[in-house]
Amino acid sequence: MDCLFCKIIAGDIPSAKVYEDELVYAFRDINPQAPTHILVIPKAHIDSVNGITCDNSAVVAHIFEVIPQIAAAEGLEKGYRVVSNCGQDAGQTVFHLHFHILGGKELSLEMA
Ligand code: 5GP
Numbered sequence: 001m002d003c004l005f006c007k008i009i010a011g012d013i014p015s016a017k018v019y020e021d022e023l024v025y026a027f028r029d030i031n032p033q034a035p036t037h038i039l040v041i042p043k044a045h046i047d048s049v050n051g052i053t054c055d056n057s058a059v060v061a062h063i064f065e066v067i068p069q070i071a072a073a074e075g076l077e078k079g080y081r082v083v084s085n086c087g088q089d090a091g092q093t094v095f096h097l098h099f100h101i102l103g104g105k106e107l108s109l110e111m112a
């Protein structure tokens, strides 16, 4: 499949890994919008939030168990934002489900 994030998971494209387990991969965004900007993705390809079903949603619960661990490891005790852009109007550019973790500064009401 011609998917950028599947290639990152496979190691075909390098990335700055911050966390990995059997279900999830997390790495630093190449174009950070905040001092800490991490992407958390399921290893199994899902296009977007619209692709979450009862058959694959367990990984989303797992992602939200992992996110606080990553935030703690990154020192984001003052808070952080979790964002998932879904589709054209939201500006989704990579169609492999991902959750942005943004923090390390007081965030505006824009995405970052
Ligand atoms: P979206 O706009 O789809 O919500 O988020 C996609 C994110 O992926 C963007 O924040 C963009 O900077 C990031 N991104 C795109 N290509 C790469 C890449 O090759 N490596 C990394 N680490 N991040 C990428």
Ligand code: ZN
Pocket: 003, 004, 005, 006, 007, 045, 046, 095, 096
């Ligand atoms: Zn993919």
